[in-house]
Amino acid sequence: EAQVTQNPRYLITVTGKKLTVTCSQNMNHEYMSWYRQDPGLGLRQIYYSMNVEVTDKGDVPEGYKVSRKEKRNFPLILESPSPNQTSLYFCASSPEDRATTNYGYTFGSGTRLTVV
Amino acid sequence: EDKVVQSPLSLVVHEGDTVTLNCSYEVTNFRSLLWYKQEKKAPTFLFMLTSSGIEKKSGRLSSILDKKELSSILNITATQTGDSAIYLCAVEGYSGGSNYKLTFGKGTLLTVNP
Numbered sequence: 001e002a003q004v005t006q007n008p009r010y011l012i013t014v015t016g017k018k019l020t021v022t023c024s025q026n027m028n029h030e031y032m033s034w035y036r037q038d039p040g041l042g043l044r045q046i047y048y049s050m051n052v053e054v055t056d057k058g059d060v061p062e063g064y065k066v067s068r069k070e071k072r073n074f075p076l077i078l079e080s081p082s083p084n085q086t087s088l089y090f091c092a093s094s095p096e097d098r099a100t101t102n103y104g105y106t107f108g109s110g111t112r113l114t115v116v
Numbered sequence: 117e118d119k120v121v122q123s124p125l126s127l128v129v130h131e132g133d134t135v136t137l138n139c140s141y142e143v144t145n146f147r148s149l150l151w152y153k154q155e156k157k158a159p160t161f162l163f164m165l166t167s168s169g170i171e172k173k174s175g176r177l178s179s180i181l182d183k184k185e186l187s188s189i190l191n192i193t194a195t196q197t198g199d200s201a202i203y204l205c206a207v208e209g210y211s212g213g214s215n216y217k218l219t220f221g222k223g224t225l226l227t228v229n230p
Contacts, residue, residue, distance in 0.1 A: 033218065035220075042220050042223055043159075043204065043206075043220040045217055045218060045219070050215060056211075058217060059217075104150050104152070104162075105161065107158035109158050110157060
């Protein structure tokens with residue numbers, strides 16, 4: 001089944017303890033991205049990647065890191081989490097030729113992160 | 117800075133009603149506009165509209181892109197309780213070179229009562 005898989009689904013952690021949220025897609029998509037969703041603010045892009053070893057900042061990159069060493073994986077790293085990073089996180093992927101194939105972004109099931 | 121504004125923010129209707137959701141945008145180097153439905157989990161893709169495909173329809177849902185007014189509407193006819201969800205509008209724009217990014221609106225919460 002074509003899908004984007006995020007892990008974990010739920011995570012409660014303490015301030016300052018490094019964590020990684022994994023994202024993997026099995027559709028050979030070039031484009032991958034991370035979003036956070038907060039009440040009243042909607043979905044905001046954190047980082048995106050056009051392909052392997054190509055990443056760029058989105059609208060809210062502060063406090064996050066990403067890497068794209070393999071096409072299928074795009075982990076989100078919080079080096080020193082803080083309570084204001086408590087949020088619902090989504091990973092998404094799409095093929096590069098989306099405009100010609102009418103293919104939207106596919107989202108993972110989300111990771112609900114709480115930093116205390 | 118790219119901007120996407122959806123209206124209304126919230127809407128309550130009765131089953132069988134027809135609803136129209138609005139999305140307006142300001143984006144540099146427009147590439148596409150996408151509509152998503154979000155229930156309790158991840159957003160699911162509904163439509164993508166581009167300069168070469170400004171009207172889409174699937175069952176009771178349809179969407180139109182107005183390139184002149186920089187806006188789009190999502191119509192749902194004969195609404196059902198299963199249509200209750202947050203509807204998200206997102207616009208994709210080129211951000212330099214071959215890079216592009218997606219900007220979401222805050223969504224419209226649709227509640228369909230029996």
